[in-house]
Amino acid sequence: MDCRNQRAKVRIERIKNNGGSHTSAEWKLLLAKSPTCAVCRRSWAEVPLRPDPRYKNTWTKGHKLPIYHGGSDGLSNIQAECYECNFQKNAGALGGRPIETCDPVLKLNGAISVAISQERISRKFCFVLNNETKIFPVQIKNRDTGVIAFRISLGGSGGNTRAASEEVDESTMTRKVLEKGYAVRCKSLDGKTNGLYKKGHRSVREVRLNII
Incomplete structure (x- = not known):
C-alpha cells in the first residue's frame, strides 16, 4: 500500500472515531453558497490551477x-477551502515526513508548502492595533490533553499561563x-505580531x- 492510500485509511478511521456526518447533497449546497475560500477569501478563479x-x-x-x-465530519465543521489553504493547514498532520516523498499533488507552484503551525484563529472579532495591524484570537493546544481551545x-501576575487561565x-x-475584559492570546495573519491582548x-x- 502506497503512502497516499495509507493516509486515506488512517483518515477514514479518524473520521469514524470523531463522529459526525454529512450528505453529498448538503456539501454541494454549501459549496454553491461559497464563492470564495473560507480561509484566504480568494475567489475560485483567483486560485492558481492545481499542479x-x-x-x-x-x-x-x-x-x-x-x-x-x-474535528467532526458534521456539516457544521465543513467549509469550502482552496486546495492551497487546505494543504497548508493539514501538512503538519503528516508528522514531519518530507512531502515530496509521499504525494506530488502537495507540491504547490514547484515548492513544498508546509504549515509552520496548526494554530487556528477566530474571526468573531479582531483587535486593530495603533499601527493598523489586525490581530486575531488564536487557539492553543494543551500539551497534556491535546485539547485545542x-x-x-484576567491578566495580572499570572499572565496567560495555564495556572492562571481558562481554556x-x-x-x-x-x-x-x-464583555468581561479577559485577555486572549492573539496573532496577525502573517504571524509577525503575537502576544496577549485585551480591550483597553x-x-x-x-x-x-465578525471579520470575514
Missing part, C-alpha cells in the same frame, strides 16, 4: 477544526473577552466584529 492536471477544481472540502485534531485570563470554546472566549490594552485602537 496535478487530474484535479480540475481549485476548491476542496475543508474542516474548520481539522480531523487530525478531533482559546486560553483566556474555553470560541463563543465563551468571545463573550468573556468582549494600550496598543489596541479598536475592536472589529
